[in-house]
Amino acid sequence: MTMKMTRKEFLKVAATPMIIAPLAFEGLSKGTRSPVQELGTQKAVLVDVRRCIGCKGCQVACKAWNKLPAEQTEVNDKEYTNPTYFSSITWKVVHFKEIGDYDNTQPGTGGLKWRMLADNCKHCIDPSCVSVCPTGALWKRSDGPVLYDINRCIGCGYCEMACPWGIPHFDEELHSIRKCTMCFDRIDQGLEPACVATCPTDTLQFMTLEEAKRKAQEAEAEGLHTYGYSEVGGTNWIYISDVPFSEFGLPELSSVTHKNYQYNLLTRFAGVGLLGGAALVVIKTYADRRETLSREGGGE
Amino acid sequence: MTMSELVWGPIMAGYLFFGGLAGGAYVVSALADLFKGEDYEALSKSGTYVSFFSILIGLVLLVLDLKRFQVAPLGILNAYRRFPDSILTVGTWTITGFIAISLVTSILWLFKGNALARKIVEIVGIILGLTTTAYTGLLLAFARGATFWSSPLLPWTFVVSGTLTGLSITLFMIPIFAVFMPRIKPFWELYNEKSKFAEMVGQSQKYVAVLIVIELVLVIIELATGHGHVEILLTGSILSLIFYTYLMIGLVAPLGISYYTTMMKPTKDETLILFSMGQYALILMGGLLLRYVILTAGQIFH
Numbered sequence A: 001m002t003m004k005m006t007r008k009e010f011l012k013v014a015a016t017p018m019i020i021a022p023l024a025f026e027g028l029s030k031g032t033r034s035p036v037q038e039l040g041t042q043k044a045v046l047v048d049v050r051r052c053i054g055c056k057g058c059q060v061a062c063k064a065w066n067k068l069p070a071e072q073t074e075v076n077d078k079e080y081t082n083p084t085y086f087s088s089i090t091w092k093v094v095h096f097k098e099i100g101d102y103d104n105t106q107p108g109t110g111g112l113k114w115r116m117l118a119d120n121c122k123h124c125i126d127p128s129c130v131s132v133c134p135t136g137a138l139w140k141r142s143d144g145p146v147l148y149d150i151n152r153c154i155g156c157g158y159c160e161m162a163c164p165w166g167i168p169h170f171d172e173e174l175h176s177i178r179k180c181t182m183c184f185d186r187i188d189q190g191l192e193p194a195c196v197a198t199c200p201t202d203t204l205q206f207m208t209l210e211e212a213k214r215k216a217q218e219a220e221a222e223g224l225h226t227y228g229y230s231e232v233g234g235t236n237w238i239y240i241s242d243v244p245f246s247e248f249g250l251p252e253l254s255s256v257t258h259k260n261y262q263y264n265l266l267t268r269f270a271g272v273g274l275l276g277g278a279a280l281v282v283i284k285t286y287a288d289r290r291e292t293l294s295r296e297g298g299g300e
Numbered sequence B: 001m002t003m004s005e006l007v008w009g010p011i012m013a014g015y016l017f018f019g020g021l022a023g024g025a026y027v028v029s030a031l032a033d034l035f036k037g038e039d040y041e042a043l044s045k046s047g048t049y050v051s052f053f054s055i056l057i058g059l060v061l062l063v064l065d066l067k068r069f070q071v072a073p074l075g076i077l078n079a080y081r082r083f084p085d086s087i088l089t090v091g092t093w094t095i096t097g098f099i100a101i102s103l104v105t106s107i108l109w110l111f112k113g114n115a116l117a118r119k120i121v122e123i124v125g126i127i128l129g130l131t132t133t134a135y136t137g138l139l140l141a142f143a144r145g146a147t148f149w150s151s152p153l154l155p156w157t158f159v160v161s162g163t164l165t166g167l168s169i170t171l172f173m174i175p176i177f178a179v180f181m182p183r184i185k186p187f188w189e190l191y192n193e194k195s196k197f198a199e200m201v202g203q204s205q206k207y208v209a210v211l212i213v214i215e216l217v218l219v220i221i222e223l224a225t226g227h228g229h230v231e232i233l234l235t236g237s238i239l240s241l242i243f244y245t246y247l248m249i250g251l252v253a254p255l256g257i258s259y260y261t262t263m264m265k266p267t268k269d270e271t272l273i274l275f276s277m278g279q280y281a282l283i284l285m286g287g288l289l290l291r292y293v294i295l296t297a298g299q300i301f302h
Helices: A007-030 A057-065 A128-132 A158-162 A194-198 A209-221 A258-299 B010-035 B037-065 B073-080 B087-110 B115-141 B153-180 B187-192 B194-224 B238-264 B269-300
Strands: A043-048 A093-099 A113-119 A138-140 A146-148 A169-171 A176-178 A204-208 A225-227 A237-241
Touching: A043 A209, A057 A093, A057 A194, A113 A237, A128 A138, A128 A158, A128 A258, A146 A176, A194 A204, A204 A209, A209 A225, A209 A237, A258 B115, A258 B153, B010 B037, B010 B087, B010 B115, B010 B153, B010 B269, B037 B087, B037 B153, B037 B187, B037 B194, B073 B087, B087 B115, B115 B153, B115 B269, B153 B187, B153 B194, B153 B269, B187 B194, B194 B238, B194 B269, B238 B269
Parallel strands: A043 A237
Antiparallel strands: A043 A204, A093 A113, A138 A146, A169 A176, A225 A237
């Protein structure tokens, strides 16, 4: 049996996707943004590594507040850090590090330091993940948190590659990228992030970015190390420590923001192209000249 | 990150390979049409058709690699929104434009369209083709988390490799078009007249050799000025084995064939064609391995 279709019917069928697609496109792009876009001054968390006792309360609080399930981890025989990596359901990792040498001939005078660092998304001021995201699924809220929209993520994985700390991870069940949200839902209710509220030693302190920067500046003046104060143009999660942050495996990063990083790379890319192009022209001219001379020489 | 936990795996390497190859094939074919004219019609046509199908293959691979595509296929349309803020969005627009241009050029060739119109389209296409090829490298270079990729030479390596693989597939496909689609002119006519095809292949050898040498120089400079992770490519891993395979079959062996065909000048046309076809196949395999090695190395040291 064959079905006959009039031209009008055919146009109706053919036009349907053309009408639906833009509507769905608009729905995907506009209907799912976070409720709060504009807030006042930027918030920050200051982490004083010297105060941390490694209770992992922040790690547990993060899991509890964000309803993140536990995951199978492996015991690391070199240290107590567990889990040792970020995932879509592990947003906070507490690094345990023995730093320096213990001199057992002089108890108490050895250089050994036992330090812990609660690590998570740094909520960069100019985040790489936001900068590279093609769909706007990741964005920086004006009061500090770097947030994501699960409905807008397409799962390209570019944010995972762009983040200098490898923070965002794709959640196979949620079909979206996930990461620390700085507990924006708590901030909106005038509360501190869950990890900060749980910390028993005030290692984690919630304050304005301005205040955190001032404290970091004072710490630097005292000869302490800071992280996040200038790295990648500054972050909303700033660390103070008496040992270098490379001890915790944090990468050494310049103060260049991601936008400038891209711009510099593009400039150098163009420069290499110009130099390479000029070199090729010189080589070609030289080769042509030699060929002409040898031909003239052969002719004589 | 281990090789089993890669965010971007072989499918992504395939996308980068076909994207680069498509851009390179188009640039080569358009330049041949603009500057060499009718003598190179077969090459121009072959490159144009190949570029269109290659970019489509690349696009399919890209879509397959999107982890949310099966759940929300229309979400991909959002990738057009952040122009020019995200390099990926710039790439999405560039590839879309390039697909349109390569399709239009293919139609103009296939249906003997206006030559002037075709040449105008080709000028735009050269820009888009080069941008597409460069984009495959810039995409990686802009990922700040992977220091291994953070080099202005990387996009140029991909541009040169894209042009080399583009030229290779363009010439490689001429006999295939001739045999399987003899009605599409002038593939069969050219292939049937062995001496003419051999001459074209022979002339291309110097370009192939120059491109191989440039790619080799770029790879060596990148290794020498790398970010401390070069050892992975040089010692004791599966990746180093793949890297050496790339060097051997993608660069050294094809360069040897170029030397043989250019300096020793085989007397029989068939010998020259056979060696050149083998060379093109090796270059294509090398191009794919290069993408895979670079993509994987960058993520292992993420």
